[in-house]
């Protein structure tokens with residue numbers, strides 16, 4: 024008797040010609056659901072935290088879809104090599120242009136050619152810093168393809184050839200792009216309609232109006248001798264709104280003078 028192949032819940036892979044496989048196989052596949060595709064050497068890293076809580080529920084409900092493209096499948100030779108030594112010498116290895124080129128071609132199969140509708144992004148410390156405006160832009164698209172780098176990065180010719188947008192999570196270096204891809208997807212997917220239970224919470228939080236968010240409090244009324252600021256329990260909604268605005272402005276001025284300057288310019 025031939026045994027059915029085990030269902031993979033870890034390393035998911037696709038054939039070179041196949042479309043990325045959904046991670047949640049009983050996904051209802053709602054027509055037009057926002058879709059993310061991630062090219063990675065570590066498909067088992069997904070969905071990771073994206074499979075939890077609100078993003079996980081939205082994935083299960085088919086409000087968005089997630090597929091991985093296993094870069095190793097496109098590797099060269101018997102060992103499916105994906106990297107080689109840097110031209111010009113130096114330490115480390117670089118992801119090969121031909122291997123990544125094939126993976127990108129497979130990952131972009133069937134997606135709109137217009138990059139404004141479906142961006143192709145390489146996570147890289149050299150990229151433009153990721154921010155809320157970028158998350159909003161991605162959330163307004165039909166989908167997004169992300170390339171998680173490893174080693175010393177990616178052959179520049181692939182970036183130039185496909186017109187790839189480079190996005191950084193911040194001024195630090197991680198060993199790979201998978202965590203950065205998850206962060207970008209989390210920030211993006213929660214802006215899609217229906218993903219957050221209370222849509223108002225996305226409108227009021229940090230960066231939505233160019234400022235950091237005001238401090239938050241909840242019960243108990245006194246903790247370790249510290250009280251909740253009385254204005255918040257006064258029932259005066261106007262006073263609460265003014266207090267929150269003042270706090271947001273003070274925090275932004277102190278911690279993020281760059282954001283404060285930009286917010287002031289916007290108001291002028």
Ligand SMILES: C[S@@+](CC[C@H](N)C(=O)[O-])C[C@H]1O[C@@H](n2cnc3c(N)ncnc32)[C@H](O)[C@@H]1O
Nearest residue numbers: 146147172175176191192196197198199200203
């Ligand atoms: C060790 S890093 C490569 C760093 C590269 N040699 C440099 O100096 O810019 C390997 C991969 O991790 C990912 N990565 C590391 N730090 C990142 C960051 N701050 N933002 C986004 N991706 C990052 C990228 O995909 C990168 O290709």
